Amino acid sequence: MTGDTQRIQPFAAPKGVPDYLPPDSATFVAVRDGLTAAARAAGYGHIELPIFEDTALFARGVGESTDVVSKEMYTFADKGDRSVTLRPEGTAGVMRAVIEHSLDRGALPVKVSYSGPFFRYERPQAGRYRQLQQVGVEAIGVDDPALDAEVIAVADRGFRSVGLTGFRLELTSLGDETCRPQYRELLQDFLFGLDLDEDTRRRAEINPLRVLDDKRPHVREMTADAPLMMDHLSESARVHFDTVRAHLDAMGVPYVVNPRMVRGLDYYTKTTFEFVHDGLGAQSGIGGGGRYDGLMAQLGGQPLSGIGFGLGVDRTVLALAAEGVTPASTARCEVYGVPMGPEAKLRLAVIAQELRAAGVRVDLAYGDRGMKGAMKGADRSGARLALVLGDRDLEAGEIGLKDLATGEQSSIPLSEATARVRATLSPVS
Incomplete structure (x- = not known):
């Protein structure tokens, strides 16, 4: 090196991984917590899952013909030369945990909810990230x-609870074991009569439904007249679907039937659904799910059915922005303490602890700034109130209480500071 100090290049986040920073991260937290609260209100208990699992779990559970498994998984060998994969979705991991810990041997249904990051190697764009956040x-x-119907209504309630309104629920049925084999054969006969490229023809052999999910215009044009599962449902699958619709109608959950819907994972059967928001452009899906009646047995458990969803926190945040809705205050705190002197700082620290214990968000001015700089910090914090305390105030047994919105300021007894702040905030808390 020369005498000049070499500048160290700063690090950047991995491509396709968003950062959520204050104050905007308040929206992210409000969305995640709102979607989760809707599940808790319906009796779903929390489950915490590993970030990575045995690769075979996803290959078998999600489906080797899916883009998720064949193209998008983050798979690597650990130090024990075991193949592990960062979780691309949540259902397979939940099933593994339910089987491993024998939850399916107790009271049924097992109802669980989860949230956190999931990983897919995709080309990053708005609403499509390599680390995506979901509630499921x-x-x-x-x-x-x-x-x-309950599962669908929980998702609908979650979106509405955070202020989202401009979305629609699309609903279909993918049939059951009594009608899917015949439909599969019918669809394959149709597809094999088309001029398909080699990759698409191979997909038609493994899982023909996946071809109907192809986004390429020329493939969509060729499959426009393909037979649809909804037209070939068994009597039991038809009754099941009609009953789901009757329950949604009774609960006032609006939906549209989309007979061409195909979800991106292989395990779905019967009821299948997606929430769509047209304000997001190409990445319009904000969440979805469905029933997966054969998945547990496929993963080594009992032949029990299940249904679930995954809701995109990232895309819900973007959808709220498209609607101009802010679901939560971006203020870091409600009260900002401004001490003038070491004794005042000590006393304000005690008051701050008392208020925090009462559920009030409080921050203090640190670094011994002057009054002007400290009050600038109070304004930037978004707080509604400021508590200003100096040595003379301590001697007089008083403290300044300032409304940062109106500028109105008054002196109150120091001994009543905690009670007076709580009383002032209570009408809007």
């Missing part, structure tokens, strides 16, 4: 169309 639920062990 699974209800396992009971094949009841009323439960399907």
Whole structure:
């Protein structure tokens, strides 16, 4: 090196991984917590899952013909030369945990919810990230169309609870084991009569439904007249779907039937759904899910049915921005303490602790700034109130209480500071 100090290049986040920073991160937290609260209100208990699992779990559970498994998984060998994969979705991991810990041997249905990051190697764009944040639920062990409707209603309630309104619910049925084999054969006969490229023809052999999900215009044009599962449902699958719709109608959950819907994972059967927001452009799906009646047995467990969803926190945040809705205050705190002197700082620290214990968000001015600089910090914090305390105030047993919105300021007894602040905030808390 020369005498000049070499400048160290700063690090950047991995491509396709968003940062959520204050104050905007308040929206992210409000969305995640709002979607989760809707699940808790319906009796779903929290489950915490590993970030990575055995690769075979996803290959078998999600489906080797899916883009998720064949193209998008983050898979690597650990130090024990075991193949592990960062979780691309939540259902397979939940099923593994339910089987491993014998939750399916107790009261049914097993109802759990989860949230956190999931990973898919995709080309990054708005709403499509390599680390995506989701809230999910699974209800396992009971094949009841009323439960399907409940799961869908929980998702609908979650979106509405955070202020989202401009979305629609699309609903279909992918049939059951009594009608899917015949439909599969019918669809393959149709597809093999088309001029498909080699990759698409191979997909038609493995899982023909996946071809109907192809986004390329020329493939969509060729498959426009393909037979649809909704037109070939068995009587039991038709009754199941009609009952789901009747429950949604009774609960006032609006939806449209989309007979061409195909979800991106292989395990879906019967009820299948997606929430769509047209304000997001190409990445319009904000969440979805469905029933997966054969998945547990496929992963080594009992032949029990299940239904669940995954809701995109990232895309919900973008959808709220498209609607101009802010679901939560971006203020870091409600009260900002401004001490003038070491004794005042000590006393304000005690008051701050008392208020925080009462559920009030409080910050203090640190670094011994002057009054002007400290009050600038109070304004930037977004707080509604400021507590200003100096040595003379301590001697007089008083403290300044300032409304930062109106500028109105008064002196109150120091001994009543905590009670007076709580009383002032209570009408809007």
